[in-house]
Amino acid sequence: MNFLQVAGDIPSLQPPVLFHIGSWPITSSLMLIWLILLLTIVVVRVLFKILSLRPGIYQNIFEVLYESMLKLVDQITSSRKISEKIFPLIATLFLFIGVSNLITLIPGLTSLTYNGKEIFRSPTTDFNTTFALALAMLILIQVQSIRDWGIFGYIGRFIQIKPLILSFKQGLGAGLTAFINFLIGFLDIVSEIAKVVSLSMRLFGNIFAGEVLTVIIMAGLAYALPAVWMAMGILTGVVQALVFGSLVAAYYTISLNPGKQAAGN
């Protein structure tokens, strides 16, 4: 390439395997996940050492972050009790996904190579990470739903036989409505699986496409133009983290039993 264009290779769908521990392959995205974990542990240790009732700047940042995230989750769940219960999960999701989307902005981090393969690669550009997160959230929500409704109530949400029998006694019109609800109940099973697929694909597609397009734009014009696209990438990274967290909070809220919540369980 000439002076104005920078050649790079487009990141592959599969992250490169660096080495093996036993028979377990260690990929680039796994290395960066470990780095993020290490960073989180160090930051939290420092924070807890300087906690005080009259906060300095460092503690103030975290308090502002905490309050704004709690307010956001409040808007979705519209109940302070549920918000405080799931807040650690949603805040972790938001921070982890936000940091892993934005960490490739640090210059030089993705240029380190080992045997010609890059050592660090953003974990959300790897479909394994996003799929694992979405699947774990689905299992968590189903378990919490079983806990709230009981096992028969949980199955009864999908296969609604009881309202069918009850409303046919009331009359034909109500019976037909209940029959349609019965069919929709089956569709709910499919929609639970669709939730996993859509959550994981949304996050993966946005961030991966951002990286590929960065390489392509740098091959077009390497001065000033990639900066515009990278600014868009920052916005996308933060918004996608926000959307993932809010969607998990919303799915959690609608899977609960409103009667049990209102009775103060």
Add this chain to the structure above:
Amino acid sequence: MALDPESARLLAKGIATITMGGSGIGEGYLIGKALEAMGRNPEMEGSLFTKMLIGVAMAESTAIYALVAFFIL
């Protein structure tokens, strides 16, 4: 009309990209409605903006499925 696999693949990639147009129409409608609501009720501007952003990300996701299919093909 006999197609060899390579040209069929390129055609499929092209067709997969056309579907992103629908997402553009949907998002434009959504943002237009949000701006109209902000004009009617200026004090709810911050709350409406946050919800609009989440809605845009959800409407974008269909276009992102098409983009991922494009990369996989």
